[in-house]
Amino acid sequence: xxxxxxxxxxxxxxxxxxxxxxxxxxxxxxxxxxxxxxxxxxxxxxxxxxxxxxxxxxxxxxxxxxxxxxxxxxxxxxxxxxxxxxxxxxxxxxxxxxxxxxxxxxxxxxxxxxxxxxxxxxxxxxxxxxxxxxxxxxxxxxxxxxxxxxxxxxxxxxxxxxxxxxxxxxxxxxxxxxxxxxxxxxxxxxxxxxx
Amino acid sequence: xxxxxxxxxxxxxxxxxxxxxxxxxxxxxxxxxxxxxxxxxxxxxxxxxxxxxxxxxxxxxxxxxxxxxxxxxxxxxxxxxxxxxxxxxxxxxxxxxxxxxxxxxxxxxxxxxxxxxxxxxxxxxxxxxxxxxxxxxxxxxxxxxxxxxxxxxxxxxxxxxxxxxxxxxxxxxxxxxxxxxxxxxxxxxxxxxxxxxxxxxxxxxxxxxxxxxxxxxxxxxxxxxxxxxxxxxxxxxxxxxxxxxxxxxxxxxxxxxxxxxxxxxxxxxxxxxxxxxxxxxxxxxxxxxxxxxxxxxxxxxxxxxxxxxxxxxxxxxxxxxxxxxxxxxxxxxxxxxxxxxxxxxxxxxxxxxxxxxxxxxxxxxxxxxxxxxxxxxxxxxxxxxxxxxxxxxxxxxxxxxxxxxxxxxxxxxxxxxxxxxxxxxxxxxxxxxxxxxxxxxxxxxxxxxxxxxxxxxxxxxxxxxxxxxxxxx
Numbered sequence: 001x002x003x004x005x006x007x008x009x010x011x012x013x014x015x016x017x018x019x020x021x022x023x024x025x026x027x028x029x030x031x032x033x034x035x036x037x038x039x040x041x042x043x044x045x046x047x048x049x050x051x052x053x054x055x056x057x058x059x060x061x062x063x064x065x066x067x068x069x070x071x072x073x074x075x076x077x078x079x080x081x082x083x084x085x086x087x088x089x090x091x092x093x094x095x096x097x098x099x100x101x102x103x104x105x106x107x108x109x110x111x112x113x114x115x116x117x118x119x120x121x122x123x124x125x126x127x128x129x130x131x132x133x134x135x136x137x138x139x140x141x142x143x144x145x146x147x148x149x150x151x152x153x154x155x156x157x158x159x160x161x162x163x164x165x166x167x168x169x170x171x172x173x174x175x176x177x178x179x180x181x182x183x184x185x186x187x188x189x190x191x192x193x194x195x
Numbered sequence: 196x197x198x199x200x201x202x203x204x205x206x207x208x209x210x211x212x213x214x215x216x217x218x219x220x221x222x223x224x225x226x227x228x229x230x231x232x233x234x235x236x237x238x239x240x241x242x243x244x245x246x247x248x249x250x251x252x253x254x255x256x257x258x259x260x261x262x263x264x265x266x267x268x269x270x271x272x273x274x275x276x277x278x279x280x281x282x283x284x285x286x287x288x289x290x291x292x293x294x295x296x297x298x299x300x301x302x303x304x305x306x307x308x309x310x311x312x313x314x315x316x317x318x319x320x321x322x323x324x325x326x327x328x329x330x331x332x333x334x335x336x337x338x339x340x341x342x343x344x345x346x347x348x349x350x351x352x353x354x355x356x357x358x359x360x361x362x363x364x365x366x367x368x369x370x371x372x373x374x375x376x377x378x379x380x381x382x383x384x385x386x387x388x389x390x391x392x393x394x395x396x397x398x399x400x401x402x403x404x405x406x407x408x409x410x411x412x413x414x415x416x417x418x419x420x421x422x423x424x425x426x427x428x429x430x431x432x433x434x435x436x437x438x439x440x441x442x443x444x445x446x447x448x449x450x451x452x453x454x455x456x457x458x459x460x461x462x463x464x465x466x467x468x469x470x471x472x473x474x475x476x477x478x479x480x481x482x483x484x485x486x487x488x489x490x491x492x493x494x495x496x497x498x499x500x501x502x503x504x505x506x507x508x509x510x511x512x513x514x515x516x517x518x519x520x521x522x523x524x525x526x527x528x529x530x531x532x533x534x535x536x537x538x539x540x541x542x543x544x545x546x547x548x549x550x551x552x553x554x555x556x557x558x559x560x561x562x563x564x565x566x567x568x569x570x571x572x573x574x575x576x577x578x579x580x581x582x583x584x585x586x587x588x589x590x591x592x593x594x595x596x597x598x599x600x601x602x603x604x605x606x607x608x609x610x611x612x613x614x615x616x617x618x619x620x621x622x623x624x625x626x627x628x629x630x631x632x633x634x635x636x637x638x639x640x641x642x643x644x645x646x647x648x649x650x651x652x653x654x655x656x657x658x659x660x661x662x663x664x665x666x667x668x
Contacts, residue, residue: 015514016517017515017517020493020630020632022635023632026634027611027613028613030235030263031264031276031279031282031613032278033238033239033285034239045634045638074514076394081328082328082329082331082343083345084236084346084347087345102394103397105398105429106329106343109344109345110347113348114347164221165221165222165359175347176347177354180224180354180358181249181354181355183215183224183355186216187215187356187357190226
């Protein structure tokens with residue numbers, strides 16, 4: 001997994017609430033057997049017109065969105081299915097962090113395992129970040145994981161929560177399976193105890 | 196470990212039993228008793244194992260089925276495209292290589308993962324059960340702690356039979372009273388989603404309690420637990436009781452003979468102790484529930500069938516108002532209007548929410564002696580081959596076919612529209628499935644979620660109809 005320490009980037013505003021994983025990556029793209037290449041299908045049904053050309057009204061297609069690594073999204077982002085294809089697609093497009101007032105549980109868990117940082121902020125902070133980004137699409141937002149702070153224009157600074165273990169894994173760029181595998185003896189003892 | 200004298204919730208008991216290690220400032224290492232896998236969310240997990248050179252720790256604790264992209268047309272193994280075919284093929288080879296039991300396409304034990312788990316008796320009270328599928332919450336109906344996981348976690352369980360989990364909070368949803376005729380388990384869960392919203396239970400495990408829940412059969416309980424995730428809860432649980440034991444007794448994979456009696460004794464302890472505290476409680480009065488339907492693009496956008504959709508000024512919060520307006524535009528609906536009488540194009544009866552024999556019986560009760568309305572396409576898709584056989588033994592298939600509905604092979608079908616069963620752009624469907632997200636049942640398709648009774652009533656009238664008017668006549 002890619003390390004995450006500090007990220008400074010312009011952002012893509014997507015203020016819709018309850019963006020579900022079927023919007024992030026529609027089910028017809030789940031027939032893949034690897035993780036790569038899903039970035040092209042991210043938000044597919046919003047992003048492309050019937051003839052397959054870019055929908056000029058969708059924010060991801062705007063010139064100002066290109067190269068952005070932060071998504072600013074409405075509440076309850078990632079609701080719905082457990083498909084890890086959703087973070088794979090977001091990371092595939094280039095996102096490394098999502099700022100929202102809330103994330104669906106399974107999505108959050110999946111995102112953290114793919115170096116994609118869910119940054120949960122209060123409605124007030126969300127609104128000021130969204131407003132700043134919408135007013136000036138070049139606005140830079142900085143997300144600093146060691147101090148768990150997000151900073152933006154006009155002295156905006158806010159902290160965000162993350163559990164200590166996920167933070168540790170992101171900072172070191174290590175995945176969780178290694179940690180789990182280190183408990184082989186304890187797991188064997190547990191299995192013995194229960195049989 | 197928790198002091199055993201302290202009253203505990205059902206969730207807490209199952210959780211405590213499965214904690215292998217709990218280090219400070221770390222998630223718990225939680226033991227998983229059963230993993231279910233299917234073709235869509237498992238390939239990358241096996242690839243991960245191969246890349247690391249790891250074997251599956253306990254292959255006998257994982258069971259595989261094919262359901263998401265499988266065809267439902269009779270007597271055919273036609274798969275929608277080469278990509279889906281390759282994915283199914285990969286599940287077969289992965290199961291062979293790692294020694295995992297598979298119920299493949301065409302096997303008489305094949306079916307939707309959340310239907311065959313309970314049906315074959317893999318699902319049992321007190322177990323921890325996971326699957327790379329958010330509707331794993333279904334299995335909580337048996338008093339199991341069951342939740343959906345991502346593909347990385349599928350790999351974790353294959354490799355270690357454990358998961359790293361942060362302990363969730365608990366939410367009691369107490370449904371007091373008794374359901375009126377024509378009001379079903381589906382209406383209970385749609386009412387909960389409408390009340391607390393699609394993210395209302397995020398961070399919680401729900402325990403459903405109360406007389407109306409006790410009064411449900413196992414199929415109804417599964418319907419309720421299945422859609423816990425639609426309110427944001429990863430898991431929903433119901434304490435096992437005689438109804439649970441009656442359902443499980445004699446099933447293929449449950450303990451038999453003296454082991455069965457011991458199991459029942461153990462399972463009987465799996466209930467929330469008097470005085471145990473939940474982090475939050477929501478109370479629903481079953482007596483006041485009516486058939487429900489969704490009008491919007493998430494399962495929380497629901498209302499009583501006889502109600503009018505909200506008006507835009509009902510939303511004070513600008514982002515909620517925007518979400519509502521967006522949903523109305525997608526659905527092609529006018530705020531403030533009723534849905535009763537709305538013409539529909541397709542009816543889908545199936546999915547891990549409502550494809551069991553009781554669901555089919557309910558639907559057949561409406562179809563019996565009636566015809567599917569002109570211009571309406573109706574799909575009835577049983578959840579498993581066992582259910583299909585049972586329905587055919589009871590003559591339900593004849594009722595569906597004589598009414599003009601399509602009687603299909605088991606699978607997820609039009610719930611997720613990966614297999615060629617899908618809505619056309621702009622079409623309206625009344626569906627017994629669990630998600631009305633934009634494009635969920637086919638790009639541009641518009642979904643009204645409802646019970647099997649309401650879906651069948653829509654099929655025979657061609658419009659959104661209160662099924663109680665047909666039950667009485």
